[in-house]
Amino acid sequence: MQNHSPDIQHRSPAPQVPQGSAPSGAVSEAAASQPKDAVGQEPAVRLKGLMKRFGKTVAVQETDLTIETGELVTLLGPSGCGKTTILRMIAGLETPTKGDIYIKGRRINDTPIHKRNLGMIFQNYALFPHKTIFENVAFGLKYRNVSREETREKVSQALEMVRLPGVEKRSPSQLSGGQQQRIALARAIVIEPDVLLMDEPLSALDEKLREEMRMEIDNIQQQLNLTTLFVTHDQREALSMSNKIVVMKDGRKQQEGTPEDVYDYPDNYFVADFLGHANFFDARVLEVLDNDQVRVRIAEGLEFTADHVGRWREGQDVHLVMRAQKINVTSPDLADEELESTELNYYPGRIYDRSYMGGETSYFVELDHGVRLHIISMVRRRPHRIGDEVVLHVPARHCGLLPREK
């Protein structure tokens, strides 16, 4: 990492990351709570200029990445962004075209996969179908000179850990998908791997199980202080589990930071668009105010005040980003009282469409000049209806600015 800043970043207010520059590597909460790991030790994983080319296409551009011991780092991105290729290179299943991989300070480029001591979790569990659960979990111990009694003990501990004790004699096909993935987790942790590599481990599970498994993995990862690299295209998994998220696109790192950082202060249009639902407007900076705020205009008479995060100058073309969940929508009569406090960023509009999703509702609102917005809000009172006149309010800290891309 070029600029590994030791300052511990926490939830809001997040430090001001200069726009356009490389994001500062945030020291995670886990590392912060385990200072023994943070000082004077090699990181668990370090990638230096790692690059992979398949034929003529570059799957992964030169990438640097550091994973501290005990950290859970997520590679997040759409399919084909190179995240799985990075994981497979660390695992030893692909050979890097260029660059180095260090695990605990040791360069392992030329170490064959079976000597790397890594735990792998696959999307389709990959339990050996012709072996019992016991044989599956004990598989890695066979190659580690573990005595028979010790093997039995470790296997049952691992099964205990994933809350499936006593299934030793069953075969994988007798277990449900969620249970199979837990066995796969047991099989990977029983060998006490230096790094746990998970390739979309939850994608094959249904919604509810996924949530459960997510917490399970989170728990075990923290309990065992396992260094983990997690690959997913699901932002919810990434945001909820990670100490650090690396957003990727087209083989290139887009942003690296804590979940809060990446979500609240996206570095570019792609990251803002990929995470959550955001409204984007072409805007122009009108004025940089004294109180660390910026005034931007998206259309005649539609001006917003945004917190001054970054370096903006008057007349600059920017994107104004407003997250769908961060916009308040109220009926005009209720809005009046709130209007007293701040008069910033209030605009009247009309709901032209909505979709009710149970706990929350999506509203599609049209402002003056045909400017349209997508808003997601929790349903507290009676939900608004199509055709209702409403008032929108966006706090200045939820108005993000991004440089306009060419």
Place this chain on the structure above:
Amino acid sequence: MFKITGWSLIRLYTTLVYIFMFAPIAVVVILSFNPQQFGSFPMDGFSLRWYAKLAGNADILEAFGNSLVLGGLTAICTTAVAIPAAMAFVRYDFPGKNSLNTLLLAPIMVPEVILGVALLLFMRWLQQPKSFAMLLIGHVVITLPYVLLVVQARLVGIRTDYEEAAKSLGANPLQTFREITFPLLMPAILAGMLFSFTISFDDITATLFWATAGNQTVPVKIFGMLRNSISPEINALGAVMIVLTVSTPLLAGYLARRFARGS
């Protein structure tokens, strides 16, 4: 009331096809129980006379033994060649892979007569006499494509996840093959061995070129007997061969299902 519909026509047609296919075989089996020297219907009685005679015919028994040994060895050798070949073609990439694969499958397309003559000429060129080893090599060449196809098809179906998981847990490539790939490949290997045994047991065209007087197989023997006279013994021998070649795969299929359920 019977109405002619499209379906009843199809039913009739299908029945005829089946009769056409199986009637000759049925005749052979039925006539093998005929006590008379010259078979004709209706048969007057039932007898195992020709089976008894067959059991006492040392020539036939020797041919039978030859066929079994040859079929068994062919099955083993072919599989031993096909497994690594399939691994190479499915799991690894190397230049000329596709052409090599086609080349190995070519014996299916080449007429067996050509194959028979070719191997014979090749042996002559090497100045080697006809021998059992040559016969075995020939049969391996003939059966290899079938076994290769079966094993490759199965290997394609085995996700690489399993092997990758095994390697990540510390198994080296050889251990991974022994512990994971081979057991998962087992049904295809068994099927392949049966295939090659049956084909080898059955083959006559090429075998006619390669067999010496000392290692005649059953089909070659039958062919020889037919040249002299049509003995009812041949019917009995035919019936035995039918039972053998039909029952072996059926039995294997049954056993495979039993094992699959058991594990």
